[in-house]
Amino acid sequence: MNPKNWFEESHSEMPKPWWWVFIGFLILGGLILPMFTEIDVHLDMSIIFIFALLSLSMGFLWGYGGMLSFGQTIFFGLGGYTYAIWSLNFNETTFGLILAVFVPLLVSCALGYFMIYGRISNIYFTVTTLVTTIVLEKAVRATSDERFVIGSVRLKGQNGISSVPDLQIPWNPDETLFLTGVYYVTFVALFLTYIALRMLLITHFGRVLVSIRENENRTELLGYDARRYKLGAFVISGGIAGLAGALYGIWGNFVAPEMMNLNSAANIVMYVIVGGKSTLIGPIFGTAVVQRVTTELGMAGVGQVTLYLGLMLIIFVMVFPRGILPTLGTLTFITFDKIRNYYKNNFDKGDKDGQ
Amino acid sequence: MNEIIIYLYQIAFSLGLFILISLGLAIIFGMMGVINLAQGEFIMLGAYFCLFSTQAGFPFWISVIFASLGVGIFGIIVERLLIRFLYGRIMDTLLATWGLSLFMVGLVTTIFGPSEAGVEAQLGKIWFGDYSIATYNLVLILLAFVMLALTYCLWRFTKFGLIVRGTMQNPNMSAAMGINTKLYYMLTFGLGSALTGFAGAMIAPIVGNQPTMGVFYVAKAFITVISGGQLPLMGTFIASTIFGITDGIVSFASTQVVGEICVLLVAILLLRLLPKGITGRFKRGF
Numbered sequence: 001m002n003p004k005n006w007f008e009e010s011h012s013e014m015p016k017p018w019w020w021v022f023i024g025f026l027i028l029g030g031l032i033l034p035m036f037t038e039i040d041v042h043l044d045m046s047i048i049f050i051f052a053l054l055s056l057s058m059g060f061l062w063g064y065g066g067m068l069s070f071g072q073t074i075f076f077g078l079g080g081y082t083y084a085i086w087s088l089n090f091n092e093t094t095f096g097l098i099l100a101v102f103v104p105l106l107v108s109c110a111l112g113y114f115m116i117y118g119r120i121s122n123i124y125f126t127v128t129t130l131v132t133t134i135v136l137e138k139a140v141r142a143t144s145d146e147r148f149v150i151g152s153v154r155l156k157g158q159n160g161i162s163s164v165p166d167l168q169i170p171w172n173p174d175e176t177l178f179l180t181g182v183y184y185v186t187f188v189a190l191f192l193t194y195i196a197l198r199m200l201l202i203t204h205f206g207r208v209l210v211s212i213r214e215n216e217n218r219t220e221l222l223g224y225d226a227r228r229y230k231l232g233a234f235v236i237s238g239g240i241a242g243l244a245g246a247l248y249g250i251w252g253n254f255v256a257p258e259m260m261n262l263n264s265a266a267n268i269v270m271y272v273i274v275g276g277k278s279t280l281i282g283p284i285f286g287t288a289v290v291q292r293v294t295t296e297l298g299m300a301g302v303g304q305v306t307l308y309l310g311l312m313l314i315i316f317v318m319v320f321p322r323g324i325l326p327t328l329g330t331l332t333f334i335t336f337d338k339i340r341n342y343y344k345n346n347f348d349k350g351d352k353d354g355q
Numbered sequence: 356m357n358e359i360i361i362y363l364y365q366i367a368f369s370l371g372l373f374i375l376i377s378l379g380l381a382i383i384f385g386m387m388g389v390i391n392l393a394q395g396e397f398i399m400l401g402a403y404f405c406l407f408s409t410q411a412g413f414p415f416w417i418s419v420i421f422a423s424l425g426v427g428i429f430g431i432i433v434e435r436l437l438i439r440f441l442y443g444r445i446m447d448t449l450l451a452t453w454g455l456s457l458f459m460v461g462l463v464t465t466i467f468g469p470s471e472a473g474v475e476a477q478l479g480k481i482w483f484g485d486y487s488i489a490t491y492n493l494v495l496i497l498l499a500f501v502m503l504a505l506t507y508c509l510w511r512f513t514k515f516g517l518i519v520r521g522t523m524q525n526p527n528m529s530a531a532m533g534i535n536t537k538l539y540y541m542l543t544f545g546l547g548s549a550l551t552g553f554a555g556a557m558i559a560p561i562v563g564n565q566p567t568m569g570v571f572y573v574a575k576a577f578i579t580v581i582s583g584g585q586l587p588l589m590g591t592f593i594a595s596t597i598f599g600i601t602d603g604i605v606s607f608a609s610t611q612v613v614g615e616i617c618v619l620l621v622a623i624l625l626l627r628l629l630p631k632g633i634t635g636r637f638k639r640g641f
Binding site: 068111114115117118119120122123124126127128130131132134135138139142262266269273304305306307308309310311312313314317318321 | 390392437440445446447449450451453454455456457458459460461462464465570571573574577578581610612615616619622623624626627628630
């Protein structure tokens with residue numbers, strides 16, 4: 001019933017040579033793109049890369065760990081705030097960036113421990129992360145009072161923290177990265193993460209993770225403690241989301257509670273669903289497509305974007321639950337199969353006729 | 356003395372609110388197993404129905420009934436168009452209803468604008484020394500308990516309740532007994548929606564109506580029903596009590612946001628200690 005699919009071929013094997021060629025071309029394209037385009041394109045592309053990184057973290061956790069976490073935006077926000085607070089306090093950004101990955105790692109570890117080690121089912125996991133997102137956003141919004149100061153930085157509640165410093169070059173702190181520099185940083189971060197996750201899936205850890213998604217009970221009966229692997233996946237994706245958050249702060253020189261609200265969580269889920277959650281390239285592709293569409297919709301001034309997002313979400317869940325890329329992959333596979341069979345039949349017939 | 360009364364009132368009010376907003380979800384999620392993330396928007400819809408009905412000149416209590424009926428019918432429409440294709444596909448239900456929630460927020464914002472509008476339901480105040488309590492809030496607490504009791508009686512003592520419980524427990528067996536299970540799924544979802552609409556109409560006078568008001572109620576409702584566990588009504592009641600007391604005490608001592616954070620922490624702790632919910636080990640009941 002489930003025809004083989006070019007985009008979701010067994011991910012537990014070393015990637016095929018054509019995959020390396022494909023990735024090589026993408027990376028080459030990404031690296032030379034700034035030479036032929038204007039600054040505004042770099043700016044637009046950087047934000048797509050940042051959100052792609054975030055949806056990659058969700059797609060990994062959801063598609064391969066079987067856990068849909070709305071909490072990715074929590075770690076996204078945490079990463080951004082950590083970077084902003086550290087770099088504003090100490091006027092130093094390299095360690096701030098490291099910390100922006102580390103703090104979400106710790107928080108996801110704590111949150112994940114309570115949820116995953118309590119062995120709550122995947123659906124309760126989803127709802128708990130959702131609730132945590134809602135409450136945390138409200139908490140951050142409530143910090144507008146002057147009492148809420150970390151070091152010398154006021155949290156400022158829903159106004160967010162502005163004038164977040166640019167990223168300094170580690171060996172030369174006087175120089176900061178700007179526009180095109182940020183483009184390269186986000187691009188490299190995205191593709192390194194993508195390749196690292198792809199490689200992670202062929203390790204022991206990745207294989208056990210996929211087997212847990214397929215059948216948790218059976219994996220446990222084989223002697224694996226599913227909770228450890230699930231927590232591991234949750235923590236990894238939390239760290240990636242934190243990195244994306246810090247990059248967002250660098251990109252816009254601004255962090256705000258909107259980073260972790262439900263609407264941004266909705267966007268990320270959209271990206272992953274539209275692209276196809278059973279692949280790693282899908283979320284990246286989905287981010288580019290949906291970002292484009294929502295920007296166009298917003299510019300066309302056709303009213304509330306959430307209205308169309310909601311409709312899109314319903315349509316995708318009801319009609320294309322697997323997302324664009326896997327559906328396309330299956331379609332092309334079926335088509336090629338048909339063509340091959342057709343030729344094979346004709347060829348066989350011709351053979352017979354010839355005899 | 357007066358301070359103690361105010362304190363108790365604060366706790367009772369939190370408790371009443373928790374029961375009110377979780378009751379609809381206790382039926383839709385607790386009994387039917389449908390994760391309805393648009394629950395908050397159902398509440399919002401109830402509040403808007405109530406608002407327009409009072410603006411059209413109907414008395415407040417009639418408007419509450421209109422709101423319940425309106426959201427109930429809306430729920431049945433949603434069940435026919437969306438939910439019925441998704442029974443048993445719990446993750447897809449979650450995503451589709453989330454889409455519905457975004458859609459409803461977008462639609463209501465487009466039509467009525469993002470601004471707030473209040474509903475008037477002044478019943479006066481009761482004074483305890485220097486403190487005053489709005490009588491309406493006391494009525495709200497009372498009605499929350501009445502609705503809980505009525506729902507319990509409906510499931511426990513009527514033929515309708517018996518059929519619904521049987522259908523939810525084992526749809527195939529019920530269908531074999533000649534029950535139109537699809538009809539009962541639809542009616543149960545409608546009833547849950549109607550209760551949600553009632554909650555929306557009841558809280559309309561104490562909060563400002565705005566399209567995004569649903570978000571905070573959906574969070575509260577879900578942690579209550581999930582922490583409650585497998586017996587929807589009993590679980591909802593016990594969880595509401597725990598969260599209501601926590602919220603009441605902390606909100607009174609500190610701010611409302613701290614109260615909500617504490618409720619969340621208690622809920623996460625409860626999930627770790629009792630992963631199957633408070634009533635996870637109970638054998639019988641609702």
